[in-house]
Amino acid sequence: xxxxxxxxxxxxxxxxxxxxxxxxxxxKKIVHGLVEANVDIIECGFLMNTVEYDKDxxxxxxxxxxxxxxxxxxxxxxxxxxxxxxxxxPEDLPxxxxxxxxGLRVAFHKKDRVVALEECKKIKNKGYKVFVQAMVSLSYxxxxxxxxxxxxxxxxxxxxxxxxxxxxxxxxDLTRLFYLVEHNLNEKIKIGFHSHNNMQLAYSxxxxxxxxHSDRELIIDSSVYGMGRGAGNLNTELFVQYLNxxxxxxxxxxxxxxxxxxxxxxxxxxxYWGYSLPNYLSAAHNAHPNYAGYLDDKKTLTVENMNxxxxxxxxxxxxxxxKEYIEQLYLRYMATGxxxxxxxxxxxxxxxxxxxxxxxxxxxxxxxxEKIASFINEDVVTISVNYNYPLVNTDYIFxxxxxxxxxxxxxxxxxxxxxxxxxxxxxxxxxKYRELLCDIEAVKDNAGLMAIKYFTQMGAxxxxxxxxxxxxxxxxxxxxxxxxxxxxxxxxxDAMNMGMTEMLKKYSSIVELKFLTEQxxxxx
Numbered sequence: 392x393x394x395x396x397x398x399x400x401x402x403x404x405x406x407x408x409x410x411x412x413x414x415x416x417x418x419k420k421i422v423h424g425l426v427e428a429n430v431d432i433i434e435c436g437f438l439m440n441t442v443e444y445d446k447d448x449x450x451x452x453x454x455x456x457x458x459x460x461x462x463x464x465x466x467x468x469x470x471x472x473x474x475x476x477x478x479x480x481p482e483d484l485p486x487x488x489x490x491x492x493x494g495l496r497v498a499f500h501k502k503d504r505v506v507a508l509e510e511c512k513k514i515k516n517k518g519y520k521v522f523v524q525a526m527v528s529l530s531y532x533x534x535x536x537x538x539x540x541x542x543x544x545x546x547x548x549x550x551x552x553x554x555x556x557x558x559x560x561x562x563x564d565l566t567r568l569f570y571l572v573e574h575n576l577n578e579k580i581k582i583g584f585h586s587h588n589n590m591q592l593a594y595s596x597x598x599x600x601x602x603x604h605s606d607r608e609l610i611i612d613s614s615v616y617g618m619g620r621g622a623g624n625l626n627t628e629l630f631v632q633y634l635n636x637x638x639x640x641x642x643x644x645x646x647x648x649x650x651x652x653x654x655x656x657x658x659x660x661x662x663y664w665g666y667s668l669p670n671y672l673s674a675a676h677n678a679h680p681n682y683a684g685y686l687d688d689k690k691t692l693t694v695e696n697m698n699x700x701x702x703x704x705x706x707x708x709x710x711x712x713x714k715e716y717i718e719q720l721y722l723r724y725m726a727t728g729x730x731x732x733x734x735x736x737x738x739x740x741x742x743x744x745x746x747x748x749x750x751x752x753x754x755x756x757x758x759x760x761e762k763i764a765s766f767i768n769e770d771v772v773t774i775s776v777n778y779n780y781p782l783v784n785t786d787y788i789f790x791x792x793x794x795x796x797x798x799x800x801x802x803x804x805x806x807x808x809x810x811x812x813x814x815x816x817x818x819x820x821x822x823k824y825r826e827l828l829c830d831i832e833a834v835k836d837n838a839g840l841m842a843i844k845y846f847t848q849m850g851a852x853x854x855x856x857x858x859x860x861x862x863x864x865x866x867x868x869x870x871x872x873x874x875x876x877x878x879x880x881x882x883x884x885d886a887m888n889m890g891m892t893e894m895l896k897k898y899s900s901i902v903e904l905k906f907l908t909e910q911x912x913x914x915x
Contacts, residue, residue, distance in 0.1 A: 470494075756780065
């Protein structure tokens with residue numbers, strides 16, 4: 392039977408879900424719970440030179456800072472931190488004295504492997520256990536991986552890791568890499584495995600390693616409640632229970648459940664993590680999970696759209712997240728398509744001298760239906776935004792969201808004004824998507840703002856807004872029709888509200904803008 396240690400990375404990998412802001416007391420409670428649960432290795436957070444210390448955040452710039460959450464009696468547990476190559480100077484590391492962390496995990500991409508191992512050597516020379524983390528291990532050819540293993544043997548660190556950075560590793564991939572490592576790695580060096588759950592394989596892959604019955608010492612990473620970026624990680628509470636049942640484990644589950652109940656549940660409610668279709672797509676395309684998060688947050692794309700955007704990505708851009716790159720790729724994708732404006736002059740004549748009423752799908756559009764109905768007369772042109780308003784037969788429907796367009800009954804297409812990212816025939820007008828974008832990223836292609844900009848360009852002098860409520864953290868409060876509700880991160884919702892407010896103020900200096908229904912989360 393192999394000797395297996397569990398490394399819990401909740402305070403580090405889990406930090407992607409809450410910007411590492413666990414709170415000082417929670418940090419200590421989590422550490423205490425992990426010690427009580429008998430978890431072998433506890434990762435306390437990130438070590439980097441570029442941050443200012445905040446006791447509520449698990450990003451540290453010195454070992455004295457992290458020592459504040461490490462118990463004086465470590466009870467035989469190993470405490471570690473992770474540093475990404477290039478983000479911490481080994482020269483700043485004090486000699487190991489046993490008071491703070493016992494080891495450092497150094498994560499690096501393939502292109503940095505040689506220089507990263509030089510940093511590992513400096514860290515080891517100061518007395519620390521070194522964990523070599525070869526990120527995106529599947530990006531290596533066998534020859535490259537063997538070369539890395541030879542270099543690692545010369546270093547002789549505490550552990551060498553197979554890292555499934557994007558959660559795309561299947562059992563056959565893991566087994567192949569494991570045997571490659573097992574047969575070539577110095578026997579004194581432990582073999583580690585770090586996984587993500589994009590394809591729901593983290594738990595089964597961990598079981599596969601246990602069941603190999605290797606004589607090698609293994610370290611398997613996990614986090615409580617699976618807390619981690621995107622699809623999350625292997626669940627500590629599930630895996631240690633498996634070890635208890637199948638591999639002579641001696642772990643106490645109750646402290647882990649208390650951590651979930653008393654601390655992590657609240658973070659999960661604010662910013663959920665776990666398996667999702669976008670995270671599956673990122674893994675299937677061997678791409679960084681943040682790309683999936685960016686595209687999903689847009690709430691404008693179908694699965695087919697996301698797939699096509701991933702297909703457009705350059706191979707060398709997939710491994711490291713580049714926000715500017717994915718934003719430009721998204722805009723380029725959305726700007727493809729034709730425009731068709733043969734009715735443009737006709738529309739300008741119809742709205743000339745009249746008031747525009749834009750009806751968005753916010754909850755106030757149904758709660759204040761009487762106010763909307765009584766406002767409408769022959770001098771008001773009505774346009775519903777991204778849906779067909781069920782309580783009034785509007786003159787037009789403005790759409791920039793392909794999902795919403797597909798949900799629309801085909802009989803309504805002849806009065807649709809759509810943006811060019813939507814492939815559509817028999818619509819009234821198809822206008823250029825890119826020309827209606829604004830400057831604020833969170834709402835760059837918000838349909839309501841695009842509609843305001845479009846009708847302002849068409850010559851409207853006065854625009855009234857109904858159902859432009861903005862976004863509550865409670866998704867049930869956001870739409871008049873419950874089927875339109877979506878769940879997303881609260882930080883995204885807050886950024887959208889701020890962006891809409893800022894742009895409404897800007898547009899109000901160009902055209903007369905007024906709220907017809909009650910203002911909620913956005914204002915002018």
